[in-house]
Amino acid sequence: MNPRTSDQDQWLAEASSALSDAERLTGLLALAHLRDDLAMAVLHADIMGLRREVERIRRERAGERRRDFDPKWLEYSAWTAAR
Numbered sequence: 001m002n003p004r005t006s007d008q009d010q011w012l013a014e015a016s017s018a019l020s021d022a023e024r025l026t027g028l029l030a031l032a033h034l035r036d037d038l039a040m041a042v043l044h045a046d047i048m049g050l051r052r053e054v055e056r057i058r059r060e061r062a063g064e065r066r067r068d069f070d071p072k073w074l075e076y077s078a079w080t081a082a083r
Helices: 003-032 037-066 078-082
Strands: none
16 A cells, blocks of 8 residues: 555544544534534534545545456456356
8 A cells, every 4th residue: 555545544534533523522512502503503514514525535545445456356256256
């Protein structure tokens, strides 16, 4: 695996974790009514959107890695055998 790709994967994993934590915290703050409800809802929605985008990129990158298999290996896959 390319070191740059590995660094990017690590960054995406850390970003996903941080956004998940931020999403949880904004939810707790909204429940505690410590902030303006509308502003907190907007912030929470923005964080959710960012987290989902990071997860989409991670899944997309994982799919790219799966396509890097040798074509001969794919001849023996379960999907080929089922045909």
